[in-house]
Amino acid sequence: MTGLDVTKVWSTTQALSGATFAIGGGVTGLLGANGAGKTTLLGLILGLHRPDSGTITVFGQDPWLAGAEVRSRLGYAPEHDALPPDVAAHDVVRHLAELHGLPRREATSRASDALWEVGLGEERFRPVGTMSTGQRQRVKLAQAIVHDPELLLLDEPTNGLDPSQREDMLGLIEHVGVDLGMHVIVSSHLLDEVERVSASVVILESGRVVADGSMAELSNIDPELVVELDRLNEVDPAPALASTLQRAGLVAAADGPRRLVVALGAPSVYDAVRNALADGGYSIRKLERRTASLEDVYLASAGTGPPE
């Protein structure tokens, strides 16, 4: 799935502004604060709206022009509570399976299978309105996977769940993405949630894509070397070492009296740090390479405070 310079405006609100991204297989997190444009982007992927400018392709097709064909390969669980309360969960899931092209008999058996898969086997004939929030979220997930889609779009799947339910839901998402082999896009404003289940991430901020790529790639942006030192003759060593390294042309800063952070711009940085440590007679307590967390990436990319 790719998007090139995608823009979408709702009345006076610019939901997406020149968003460019590429999403491959596996579980991808769509991360951004409330109002960043995540739900709008999902709507464009589904072909529910047409971008005001730019192009977006899903499975190599324009979802606005080839909506039926694209959506037949997608599963979608919206953010809001979207299920009829007076209908049994099994009937809801079976009905939606039929809408996605499954013959009635197959839809009936797969509805049961999907509900068992999400842990609602025993409750599948209860009306949705009698279920807890967590159970309704599972029903939404079941209706999204019942027809075995290639790509699953989950919009805030842990919305309204308590910590225990959240953990269960994230486990289900991992199971769907890893064990069942579906590609998943999880839209969320929760950093730890995205970090937990996603192999790659697209970060949105005010309608712009500020970062996208695999978690491994993004965390290797701006890696650092962290050096912890013992006190040297009752003198705090870190500021002195930082000055030495700065004079040598490195980007280094003291992070406390005995802790130093050096930007790893090139492999030669290791040699420079080693030499400075040896020349200064410093005693090392700890020396480690530190990669960026998702929060660090978000802070660096978005330039504002992270989502929750």
Next chain:
Amino acid sequence: MTGPGDDVVAADGRAQIFEPGYRPYHGIRLGVSHSVWALARHTAERIMGLKRPARYKVLPFAAVAIAYLPAIAFIGIVALVPDSPRRLSGFIPGPGHYYAFITAAIILFAALAAPEALCPDKRSRLLGIYLSSPLNRSTYLLSKAIAVVGVLLLVTVGPPLLLLVGLALQNLGPQGFGAFMGTVAQVFGAGGALSLMFGAVSLAIPSLTDRRAFASAGSLLLMLGSGAITSVIVFGLGGPKDVLALSINRLPFELALRIFTLRGLPTGPQNGFVNSAPLSTGVVVGASVALTLVAAAVTWWRVVGTEVTR
């Protein structure tokens, strides 16, 4: 308790229940037409309260029963009265005049059916999930229209058809196979036209709201209110009789009478009211087409403009 994915082996090891559980699907996937039909069928079941608690069945089944009762009564009378073809000809209405007995049932059923078809999807926001399937807004609306019109056929075609068959069996219906089949065609034509018109009008009001009660009340107000206002203008104030074509609870039945090649309804006090000149067929047909198209356009415009994600 075991579930899918659990293999159960009999004690002697000879039998095994194999339930693979959730697995990839490699079967056939039917196209958009299957989706349209699936949604239409599901909606029709919802309208009639099927697969729902009993209280949801009361009103729709009562409306249908009211529509069939006069036909059953007339057939019973004909069956019980001796020498009924001679004694009752001219007393028992034919299918074309039957609608006068079930006007209220048709209007009530239409006012109940269409809100049930549209409003819950908007209120529960299920519309967003529907539009994430191969359906788009147009095919979604087509499904709903098929469901509403199809269900309305229960009260617009079924009762006069029942009356026709009942009378024919008692030798009171059209004489000859050709005449009988011609009348059957008229029943389907008139019933279909009534269903289309009432379906279009009754879908337009729910497209403006997500509350079923408001939509039903609005539909009834529109249909009955238009009749009251046009009656006041024409009968009370002596206005032009063509204004009666704006009466939504009159116009469809005027069209039905024309399909049966019967005289239209009275339009004024001149010539003793009953013999007053009816609306011209051109006015009736033109107004019927216009009403149906305008109502359908309103519904389409509202559904197409409904936001489902932002």
